[in-house]
Amino acid sequence: MFLRQTWIDERLRYSGFNRSITLNYNQFSRLWSPDLFIRNLKSGQFHDITVPNRLIRLSPDGTVLYSQRLSVTLACDMQLEKYPMDNQTCKIEFGSYGYTTDDIVLVWKALDDPVEINPEISLPEFVLMAVHPVTCATNYATTGSFPCLRTFIHLKRRLKFYILQIYLPSLLIVLLSWVSFWIDLDAVPARTSLGILTILTITTQSAGINIGLPAVSFTKAIDVWMATCLVFVFVAFLEYSVVNVLSRKHKKEKKNEEKFKRMTAQLATGIANIGGRRSKMLRAGPDEEAKEAQIRHRMKNGQTPLDPETRRQQSMEGSIWSRAQHNQALMVDVISRVIFPVLFTIFQAIYWPLYFL
Known part of the structure; x- marks a missing residue:
């Protein structure tokens, strides 16, 4: 998947020409970035062929666009009572590990479809029916309330096999x-x-x-x-x-x-x-x-x-x-x-x- 994050860092504003600048991926370590992680992740990897698959784009108003390509394996609580004639709802949940809701707010981009699905990609066992993104927050008694973003993926199992x-x-x-x-x-x-x-x-x-x-x-x-x-x-x-x-x-x-x-x-x-x-x-x-x-x-x-x-x-x-x-x-x-x-x-x-x- 392609994970894209956008935030505004006023310290990175510039003037002189009105266009965005694409930075080298090595510059990412010099920038501040949200400590985003995937809560239901089981395993994952970055893609580094032929170079690390990262995009860093800086706008004049200090807006930073950070995109990276990931391959992840997620945990999904499936209900198998009707297997193999079942419909499953899995989720991808993003959250901030160290910043609470007082420090950072996570929201989906204001688009009709903030989660885009490549129509050329198909699953051999499931049919992708719909994607439902929501905003959430998780409260912990000892550490506080942490922001999160959640995407529900509705799947229908293929029965022909x-x-x-x-x-x-x-x-x-x-x-x-x-x-x-x-x-x-x-x-x-x-x-x-x-x-x-x-x-x-x-x-x-x-x-x-x-x-x-x-x-x-x-x-x-x-x-x-x-x-x-x-x-x-x-x-x-x-x-x-x-x-x-x-x-x-x-x-x-x-x-x-x-x-x-x-x-x-x-x-x-x-x-x-x-x-x-x-x-x-x-x-x-x-x-x-x-x-x-x-x-x-x-x-x-x-x-x-x-x-x-x-x-x-x-x-x-x-x-x-x-x-x-x-x-x-x-x-x-x-x-x-x-x-x-x-x-x-x-x-x-x-x-x-x-x-x-």
Whole structure:
């Protein structure tokens, strides 16, 4: 920046010709000058290439114009609750270090725009919205009241970079995690790998965002976004855990059902054979002892002495339960295909108006 100061020193008045004199920068040490300093300065430097960048101009009435080129790093108390959709107000505060308001008065030059902004200079991360200069004074209990000049700089953060580098990739990762809802239930490696990959990607991206930011105790807008994306991805991974448990139950029930059907078929064949022999026995005469012997034989082999109608009813009930288990696993995927996009859309409808507007 170019810092220009003007003051009147009556001791430097001259006559004889009516024009200003530009002095060599070495003459500055021979002049009186205000002890101006930047109160919120963190670091700074003068420019000395190829000579010290200073201008000293003396007018006939004793007015001294002193201009110098500086590069400064200033402290700015930023409010990052809406980061990266935030607007910041930083300040540059000049003050006198040793002279109080009884000795010196600092005022902005009487111009429409005492703080000039070079239109060719732009910031890569912010848009300069406005500059607001004010006059102030600072009171200290032990040393008195000191004059100061303050300039508020209103900045608006550029959002395009964050849209392309953070919001869009994380959105695609969340959408990618929903692909598992359409993958076959038996494709365990595919769905598990997809869930773990999306969780690790979101976690890595979230950690990389906060590397260049100060550690703050409040929650930023980008933290809310990344945390919500992580929750959606993690819940999508847990959804497959539920589906996998229901699917394994279905397989177990189906296996038991098939085993039960084989046993029922064997029992039906045995009953048919008994019925044929019984018909022959009835023609020869009723023989209850042979019937009881057949029943004892079935019980000895681990078969329950149920009639065919009871066996058929149990078989139908087992099949219905198996189909219910299978449909329940599929139903979880079907519901997830709808509920996840709906919930994420609701979150978007709340998030963007809350932080962007």
